[in-house]
Amino acid sequence: LVPPSKPTVSIPSSVTIGNRAVLTCSEHDGSPPSEYSWFKDGVPMLTADAKKTRAFINSSYTIDPKSGDLVFDPVSAFDSGEYYCEAQNGYGTAMRSEAVRMEAVELNVGGIVAAVLVTLILLGLLIFGIWFAYSRGYFERTKKGTAPGKKVIYSQPSARSEGEFKQTSSFLV
Secondary structure, three states: OEOOOOOEEEOOOEEEOOOOEEEEEEOOOOEOOOEEEEEEOOEEOOOOOHHHOHHHOOOOEEEEOOOOEEEEOOOOHHHOEEEEEEEEOOOOOOEEOOOEEEEEEOOOHHHHHHHHHHHHHHHHHHHHHHHHHHHOOOOOOOOOOOOOOOOOOOOOOOOOOOOOOOOOOOOOO
16 A cells, blocks of 8 residues: 655646646556545635536536546636646545646637738738739740740941951851
8 A cells, every 4th residue: 555646737838718628637656546636726626516616616627536637628717727636545645736827818819810911911012022023024034936045146246447457256167
């Protein structure tokens, strides 16, 4: 027979209101296996008929004392708080986990809409910039009838004055 050790918890720091959240508590040293209880802001959370207590009337949670799971389905704004669990197996003293704060937050719809609008504006400016550069001739256009990559090799000699002669090209026969 071994008393429980200090339990470890998995508690999300932030959850979105309306979603499902699972908080877990476990310890592996106790024999027989421990049963778990949860506390919110130092107040014990009941495993049955939680809605009958004034402290948890607005909450919708279930606790499994055997597995140590605390499930909120769905999370409400009321569920923000500091949570910890206790493990007890009838031998030794009950062991308490570290307390972790969980915040229930609303989905930031305004931020999402603003991000989408900014992205669309930037995309529009990029398309306008490409069109503007293309219309001004900054991109090379290929002309019909000429093969790409061919360059003009011969150009007309420039006009010269009468008294001046310079050789401009040589031909070998």
